[in-house]
Amino acid sequence: MNILILGSGGREHSLAWAIQQNPKCDKLIVAPGNAGIAQMCECAKLDILDGDAVCSFASDHAIDFVVVGPEDPLARGIADHLRQAGFLVFGPSQAAAKLEASKSFTKDICDAAGAPTASYAHFIDGEAAMAYIRAQGAPIVVKADGLAAGKGVTVAMTLPEAEAAITDMFEGTTGAEVVIEEFMEGEEASFFVLCDGETILPVGTAQDHKRAFDGDEGPNTGGMGAYSPAPVMTDAVTQKALDQIVAPTMAEMKKRGTPFEGVLFVGLMIKDGQPKLVEYNVRFGDPECQCLMMRLGGQILDLLQACAEHRLDEMTVNWADDHTLTVIMAANGYPGAYTKGSVIEGLGTLPEDSKNMVFHAGTTAVAGQITATGGRVLAVTARADSLTQARDGAYANIKAITWPGGFYRKDIGWRAL
Numbered sequence: 097m098n099i100l101i102l103g104s105g106g107r108e109h110s111l112a113w114a115i116q117q118n119p120k121c122d123k124l125i126v127a128p129g130n131a132g133i134a135q136m137c138e139c140a141k142l143d144i145l146d147g148d149a150v151c152s153f154a155s156d157h158a159i160d161f162v163v164v165g166p167e168d169p170l171a172r173g174i175a176d177h178l179r180q181a182g183f184l185v186f187g188p189s190q191a192a193a194k195l196e197a198s199k200s201f202t203k204d205i206c207d208a209a210g211a212p213t214a215s216y217a218h219f220i221d222g223e224a225a226m227a228y229i230r231a232q233g234a235p236i237v238v239k240a241d242g243l244a245a246g247k248g249v250t251v252a253m254t255l256p257e258a259e260a261a262i263t264d265m266f267e268g269t270t271g272a273e274v275v276i277e278e279f280m281e282g283e284e285a286s287f288f289v290l291c292d293g294e295t296i297l298p299v300g301t302a303q304d305h306k307r308a309f310d311g312d313e314g315p316n317t318g319g320m321g322a323y324s325p326a327p328v329m330t331d332a333v334t335q336k337a338l339d340q341i342v343a344p345t346m347a348e349m350k351k352r353g354t355p356f357e358g359v360l361f362v363g364l365m366i367k368d369g370q371p372k373l374v375e376y377n378v379r380f381g382d383p384e385c386q387c388l389m390m391r392l393g394g395q396i397l398d399l400l401q402a403c404a405e406h407r408l409d410e411m412t413v414n415w416a417d418d419h420t421l422t423v424i425m426a427a428n429g430y431p432g433a434y435t436k437g438s439v440i441e442g443l444g445t446l447p448e449d450s451k452n453m454v455f456h457a458g459t460t461a462v463a464g465q466i467t468a469t470g471g472r473v474l475a476v477t478a479r480a481d482s483l484t485q486a487r488d489g490a491y492a493n494i495k496a497i498t499w500p501g502g503f504y505r506k507d508i509g510w511r512a513l
């Protein structure tokens with residue numbers, strides 16, 4: 097089977113690494129990929145947001161199966177484009193990708209499905225939003241929606257913070273939309289399920305560390321480290337999440353004629369054993385994916401293919417009783433402005449096997465050297481029988497990496513340990 101993976105991050109490196117272990121994988125191409133991926137398979141320059149370009153690349157290279165990594169191309173309909181051209185694709189349609197692309201859409205689906213989530217209100221008018229938060233009081237959560245997306249999420253612990261977030265979102269912006277949510281207390285976890293429109297198959301749990309610095313201090317990032325499984329996702333919590341949140345959401349999507357087919361990343365807040373939905377994403381998390389792929393290995397190809405072929409009901413996941421932990425090394429300055437082009441040394445001295453991997457994100461090879469070109473640059477990942485051993489393994493490997501231009505958190509896994 098000839099496989100094309102779209103994306104260039106640590107998530108895609110780990111997907112490529114796991115897929116390549118499956119004997120069914122003949123040729124593997126990642127577009128556009130990165131310097132780490134280029135060490136294990138072919139990388140191709142390709143604009144992955146351009147549906148026509150991706151389709152003609154796939155047909156020129158006799159691709160049998162396309163796996164889409166990031167949300168951007170999905171939200172723009174790359175999966176529909178490829179399916180219409182006759183390709184087998186792992187990834188949801190544009191209509192189903194709205195579960196990530198639009199917060200108000202997801203809230204509406206949750207209402208219809210009766211899925212527990214924060215109560216909320218949607219506003220297109222700044223004055224009305226301001227009046228609402230003043231009536232509700234703090235803590236309260238302000239999220240950009242629609243055209244204002246990119247301005248993100250403010251978890252406001254005080255009313256002035258919430259007011260500032262509203263002002264920021266509406267000032268100078270026409271067509272801004274916000275969702276204002278009840279603040280949920282509890283512990284967060286990420287739950288990943290494959291869905292082929294009909295069958296739902298859990299493929300793992302993880303916990304991410306969103307803040308830039310130790311002790312959960314500093315600005316929010318895309319994720320500075322993760323581990324799997326998440327201890328807070330007990331069997332009872334997992335079952336509740338499936339029965340109360342995932343299954344009714346999937347049924348509602350099907351009922352609307354837009355069944356979800358792909359991986360659903362279910363962001364949960366858990367308090368007193370009760371999960372509530374924080375958000376959906378329509379792709380694997382990064383760096384959660386690195387943890388999941390190291391635990392799942394080559395079987396992931398069979399699972400993704402069965403999902404794309406609507407036969408998930410035939411599949412089971414083979415679990416080892418193991419733990420993985422990944423530590424992100426990021427460029428100094430990230431998530432703000434960061435320098436590019438600093439050289440990373442020592443990578444060649446590290447073991448790369450089923451228990452130790454350095455997955456690359458923002459790297460480029462220049463004259464035989466690996467240089468940092470992104471914000472999040474490396475995901476140093478280890479697998480072991482216990483979470484403590486996995487953590488020790490990942491941090492031992494980091495010691496062999498010499499990169500004065502980067503930093504990492506020293507406390508990944510603290511909550512579980």
Ligand code: AMP
Binds near residue numbers: 237
């Ligand atoms: P989101 O982009 O919706 O995932 O929000 C980003 C982060 O904000 C989440 O991972 C949570 O840590 C936090 N957050 C979002 N919504 C809420 C909420 N209703 N209550 C508490 N924290 C939230």
Ligand code: GLY
Binds near residue numbers: 380384
């Ligand atoms: N690590 C969080 C995300 O991928 O959205």
